[in-house]
Amino acid sequence: MSKVMVMDHPLIQHKIGLIRKKETGTKDFRETISEIAMMICYEATRHLELADVQIETPICSTTVKEIKGRKMAIVPILRAGLGMVDGALKMIPAAKIGHIGLYRDPETLKPVEYYCKLPADCAEREVFVVDPMLATGGSSVAAIRMLKEKGCKKIHFLCIIAAPEGVKAMQEAHPDVDVYIGALDEHLNEHGYIVPGLGDAGDRIFGTK
Numbered sequence: 001m002s003k004v005m006v007m008d009h010p011l012i013q014h015k016i017g018l019i020r021k022k023e024t025g026t027k028d029f030r031e032t033i034s035e036i037a038m039m040i041c042y043e044a045t046r047h048l049e050l051a052d053v054q055i056e057t058p059i060c061s062t063t064v065k066e067i068k069g070r071k072m073a074i075v076p077i078l079r080a081g082l083g084m085v086d087g088a089l090k091m092i093p094a095a096k097i098g099h100i101g102l103y104r105d106p107e108t109l110k111p112v113e114y115y116c117k118l119p120a121d122c123a124e125r126e127v128f129v130v131d132p133m134l135a136t137g138g139s140s141v142a143a144i145r146m147l148k149e150k151g152c153k154k155i156h157f158l159c160i161i162a163a164p165e166g167v168k169a170m171q172e173a174h175p176d177v178d179v180y181i182g183a184l185d186e187h188l189n190e191h192g193y194i195v196p197g198l199g200d201a202g203d204r205i206f207g208t209k
Protein backbone atom coordinates (compact mmCIF):
# COMPACT_ATOMS: atom_id res chain seq x y z
CA MET A 1 0.00 0.00 0.00
CA SER A 2 1.19 3.51 -0.78
CA LYS A 3 2.17 6.11 1.79
CA VAL A 4 -0.07 9.11 2.40
CA MET A 5 2.01 11.83 4.04
CA VAL A 6 0.42 14.99 5.41
CA MET A 7 3.04 17.68 6.00
CA ASP A 8 3.38 18.80 9.60
CA HIS A 9 6.16 21.33 9.09
CA PRO A 10 5.21 24.68 10.68
CA LEU A 11 6.47 26.69 7.68
CA ILE A 12 4.22 24.73 5.32
CA GLN A 13 1.23 25.09 7.62
CA HIS A 14 1.83 28.84 7.98
CA LYS A 15 2.14 29.35 4.23
CA ILE A 16 -1.01 27.31 3.54
CA GLY A 17 -2.81 29.65 5.94
CA LEU A 18 -1.70 32.58 3.77
CA ILE A 19 -3.02 31.13 0.51
CA ARG A 20 -6.35 30.17 2.06
CA LYS A 21 -7.13 33.84 2.82
CA LYS A 22 -9.50 35.26 0.22
CA GLU A 23 -7.72 38.63 0.28
CA THR A 24 -4.36 37.14 -0.78
CA GLY A 25 -3.73 38.51 -4.29
CA THR A 26 -2.37 36.78 -7.39
CA LYS A 27 1.31 37.71 -6.88
CA ASP A 28 1.50 36.53 -3.28
CA PHE A 29 -0.67 33.49 -4.00
CA ARG A 30 1.57 32.39 -6.88
CA GLU A 31 4.81 32.96 -4.98
CA THR A 32 3.56 31.11 -1.92
CA ILE A 33 2.30 28.14 -3.96
CA SER A 34 5.82 27.88 -5.39
CA GLU A 35 7.45 28.01 -1.95
CA ILE A 36 5.11 25.34 -0.57
CA ALA A 37 5.76 23.15 -3.62
CA MET A 38 9.51 23.39 -2.96
CA MET A 39 9.05 22.24 0.63
CA ILE A 40 6.70 19.38 -0.26
CA CYS A 41 9.17 18.27 -2.94
CA TYR A 42 11.90 18.27 -0.28
CA GLU A 43 9.84 15.72 1.69
CA ALA A 44 8.85 13.73 -1.39
CA THR A 45 12.52 13.18 -2.30
CA ARG A 46 13.57 11.94 1.13
CA HIS A 47 13.76 8.35 -0.17
CA LEU A 48 16.34 9.09 -2.90
CA GLU A 49 19.35 6.84 -2.67
CA LEU A 50 22.85 8.15 -2.12
CA ALA A 51 26.18 6.84 -3.29
CA ASP A 52 29.62 7.46 -1.81
CA VAL A 53 31.92 9.51 -4.03
CA GLN A 54 35.59 10.31 -3.44
CA ILE A 55 36.44 14.03 -3.82
CA GLU A 56 39.16 16.55 -2.91
CA THR A 57 38.33 19.46 -0.62
CA PRO A 58 40.90 22.29 -0.53
CA ILE A 59 42.28 20.50 2.58
CA CYS A 60 42.27 16.76 1.86
CA SER A 61 40.49 13.94 0.08
CA THR A 62 37.24 12.71 1.55
CA THR A 63 34.10 10.75 0.78
CA VAL A 64 30.87 12.64 0.12
CA LYS A 65 27.32 11.60 -0.72
CA GLU A 66 25.76 12.09 -4.12
CA ILE A 67 22.24 11.31 -5.30
CA LYS A 68 22.56 8.13 -7.37
CA GLY A 69 22.16 9.04 -11.03
CA ARG A 70 18.41 8.69 -11.02
CA LYS A 71 16.41 10.22 -13.84
CA MET A 72 13.42 12.24 -12.70
CA ALA A 73 10.51 14.11 -14.24
CA ILE A 74 8.05 16.67 -12.91
CA VAL A 75 4.58 16.47 -14.47
CA PRO A 76 2.13 19.29 -13.68
CA ILE A 77 -1.57 18.78 -14.30
CA LEU A 78 -2.57 21.91 -16.25
CA ARG A 79 -3.32 24.57 -15.42
CA ALA A 80 -2.94 24.87 -11.68
CA GLY A 81 -0.11 22.32 -11.46
CA LEU A 82 2.08 24.77 -13.39
CA GLY A 83 2.23 26.89 -10.24
CA MET A 84 4.18 24.13 -8.48
CA VAL A 85 6.80 23.49 -11.17
CA ASP A 86 9.33 26.22 -10.27
CA GLY A 87 9.34 25.24 -6.61
CA ALA A 88 9.78 21.53 -7.36
CA LEU A 89 12.56 22.36 -9.85
CA LYS A 90 14.46 24.20 -7.10
CA MET A 91 14.78 20.82 -5.35
CA ILE A 92 15.40 18.64 -8.43
CA PRO A 93 16.80 21.05 -11.05
CA ALA A 94 17.85 18.36 -13.54
CA ALA A 95 14.33 16.94 -13.83
CA LYS A 96 12.65 16.92 -17.23
CA ILE A 97 9.12 18.37 -17.42
CA GLY A 98 6.03 16.72 -18.89
CA HIS A 99 2.58 18.32 -19.16
CA ILE A 100 -0.84 16.75 -18.79
CA GLY A 101 -3.82 18.95 -19.66
CA LEU A 102 -7.03 18.10 -17.83
CA TYR A 103 -9.90 20.25 -16.72
CA ARG A 104 -12.75 19.23 -14.52
CA ASP A 105 -16.17 19.50 -16.13
CA PRO A 106 -18.11 21.80 -13.76
CA GLU A 107 -21.33 19.75 -14.09
CA THR A 108 -20.13 16.17 -14.00
CA LEU A 109 -16.85 16.88 -12.10
CA LYS A 110 -15.22 14.36 -14.47
CA PRO A 111 -11.79 15.18 -15.90
CA VAL A 112 -11.60 16.11 -19.58
CA GLU A 113 -8.24 15.47 -21.27
CA TYR A 114 -6.89 18.09 -23.70
CA TYR A 115 -3.10 17.76 -23.74
CA CYS A 116 -0.31 15.30 -23.02
CA LYS A 117 3.37 15.83 -23.76
CA LEU A 118 5.88 13.80 -21.79
CA PRO A 119 9.65 13.32 -21.95
CA ALA A 120 10.41 10.64 -24.55
CA ASP A 121 12.10 8.49 -21.91
CA CYS A 122 9.44 9.07 -19.21
CA ALA A 123 9.03 5.31 -18.66
CA GLU A 124 12.58 5.21 -17.25
CA ARG A 125 12.08 8.23 -15.01
CA GLU A 126 10.82 8.61 -11.48
CA VAL A 127 7.84 10.91 -11.91
CA PHE A 128 6.57 13.61 -9.54
CA VAL A 129 3.04 14.64 -10.54
CA VAL A 130 2.08 18.06 -9.14
CA ASP A 131 -1.33 19.69 -8.73
CA PRO A 132 -2.26 21.97 -5.83
CA MET A 133 -5.75 20.46 -5.41
CA LEU A 134 -6.90 16.87 -4.86
CA ALA A 135 -10.70 17.14 -4.66
CA THR A 136 -12.74 14.20 -6.01
CA GLY A 137 -9.47 12.69 -7.24
CA GLY A 138 -10.79 12.39 -10.80
CA SER A 139 -8.00 14.52 -12.33
CA SER A 140 -5.05 12.98 -10.50
CA VAL A 141 -6.36 9.43 -10.97
CA ALA A 142 -6.72 10.09 -14.73
CA ALA A 143 -3.30 11.78 -15.03
CA ILE A 144 -1.54 8.90 -13.30
CA ARG A 145 -3.41 6.40 -15.45
CA MET A 146 -2.11 8.26 -18.54
CA LEU A 147 1.45 8.06 -17.17
CA LYS A 148 1.12 4.34 -16.48
CA GLU A 149 -0.17 3.82 -20.03
CA LYS A 150 3.11 5.40 -21.22
CA GLY A 151 5.05 2.90 -19.11
CA CYS A 152 5.87 5.01 -16.02
CA LYS A 153 6.35 2.82 -12.98
CA LYS A 154 7.67 4.94 -10.12
CA ILE A 155 5.17 7.75 -9.59
CA HIS A 156 4.59 10.16 -6.70
CA PHE A 157 1.75 12.66 -6.34
CA LEU A 158 2.28 16.04 -4.64
CA CYS A 159 -0.59 18.35 -3.75
CA ILE A 160 -1.10 21.29 -1.43
CA ILE A 161 -4.69 20.73 -0.27
CA ALA A 162 -6.57 17.42 -0.36
CA ALA A 163 -10.08 16.26 0.52
CA PRO A 164 -10.54 12.82 2.11
CA GLU A 165 -12.67 11.80 -0.91
CA GLY A 166 -9.72 12.41 -3.25
CA VAL A 167 -7.22 10.58 -1.06
CA LYS A 168 -9.54 7.55 -1.00
CA ALA A 169 -9.99 7.63 -4.78
CA MET A 170 -6.21 7.78 -5.29
CA GLN A 171 -5.54 4.92 -2.91
CA GLU A 172 -8.16 2.75 -4.58
CA ALA A 173 -7.04 3.51 -8.15
CA HIS A 174 -3.28 3.75 -7.59
CA PRO A 175 -2.24 1.96 -4.40
CA ASP A 176 1.39 1.99 -5.63
CA VAL A 177 1.62 5.81 -5.74
CA ASP A 178 2.80 7.73 -2.68
CA VAL A 179 0.76 10.87 -1.97
CA TYR A 180 2.28 13.96 -0.33
CA ILE A 181 -0.26 16.46 0.99
CA GLY A 182 0.28 19.95 2.43
CA ALA A 183 -3.01 19.93 4.35
CA LEU A 184 -5.87 17.44 4.57
CA ASP A 185 -9.19 19.30 4.65
CA GLU A 186 -12.67 18.32 5.83
CA HIS A 187 -14.84 17.50 2.84
CA LEU A 188 -16.14 18.60 -0.58
CA ASN A 189 -19.09 20.95 -1.00
CA GLU A 190 -21.99 20.36 -3.41
CA HIS A 191 -19.95 21.89 -6.27
CA GLY A 192 -16.96 19.61 -5.64
CA TYR A 193 -14.87 22.37 -4.02
CA ILE A 194 -12.69 21.56 -1.04
CA VAL A 195 -13.91 22.92 2.31
CA PRO A 196 -12.38 25.06 3.78
CA GLY A 197 -9.95 24.91 0.81
CA LEU A 198 -8.74 27.99 -1.01
CA GLY A 199 -11.20 28.34 -3.89
CA ASP A 200 -10.16 27.70 -7.49
CA ALA A 201 -6.38 27.26 -7.50
CA GLY A 202 -5.99 27.81 -11.26
CA ASP A 203 -7.96 31.07 -11.21
CA ARG A 204 -6.02 32.33 -8.19
CA ILE A 205 -2.60 31.47 -9.66
CA PHE A 206 -3.31 33.00 -13.05
CA GLY A 207 -5.69 35.80 -12.00
CA THR A 208 -8.45 34.64 -14.33
CA LYS A 209 -11.39 35.49 -12.06
Ligand SMILES: O=P(O)(O)OC[C@H]1O[C@H](OP(=O)(O)OP(=O)(O)O)[C@H](O)[C@@H]1O
Nearest residue numbers: 078079080103104135136137138139202
Ligand atom coordinates in the same frame (compact mmCIF):
# COMPACT_ATOMS: atom_id res chain seq x y z
O1 LIG B 1 -9.74 16.10 -7.82
P1 LIG B 1 -10.64 16.74 -8.85
O2 LIG B 1 -12.09 16.71 -8.45
O3 LIG B 1 -10.41 16.23 -10.22
O4 LIG B 1 -10.31 18.31 -8.82
C1 LIG B 1 -9.01 18.78 -8.82
C2 LIG B 1 -8.66 19.43 -10.12
O5 LIG B 1 -9.42 20.64 -10.28
C3 LIG B 1 -8.53 21.73 -10.54
O6 LIG B 1 -8.31 21.89 -11.88
P2 LIG B 1 -9.40 22.60 -12.85
O7 LIG B 1 -10.29 21.60 -13.45
O8 LIG B 1 -10.04 23.73 -12.10
O9 LIG B 1 -8.49 23.14 -14.01
P3 LIG B 1 -7.49 24.39 -14.01
O10 LIG B 1 -6.27 23.94 -13.28
O11 LIG B 1 -7.27 24.64 -15.46
O12 LIG B 1 -8.18 25.54 -13.31
C4 LIG B 1 -7.28 21.29 -9.81
O13 LIG B 1 -6.13 22.00 -10.20
C5 LIG B 1 -7.22 19.82 -10.12
O14 LIG B 1 -6.60 19.51 -11.35
Ligand SMILES: O=c1cc[nH]c(=O)[nH]1
Nearest residue numbers: 135193194199200201
Ligand atom coordinates in the same frame (compact mmCIF):
# COMPACT_ATOMS: atom_id res chain seq x y z
O1 LIG C 1 -11.48 23.26 -4.20
C1 LIG C 1 -11.11 23.02 -5.36
C2 LIG C 1 -11.47 21.85 -6.05
C3 LIG C 1 -11.02 21.65 -7.32
N1 LIG C 1 -10.24 22.58 -7.89
C4 LIG C 1 -9.87 23.71 -7.25
O2 LIG C 1 -9.13 24.54 -7.81
N2 LIG C 1 -10.32 23.89 -6.01
Ligand SMILES: [Mg+2]
Nearest residue numbers: 200201202203
Ligand atom coordinates in the same frame (compact mmCIF):
# COMPACT_ATOMS: atom_id res chain seq x y z
MG1 LIG D 1 -9.50 25.55 -11.95
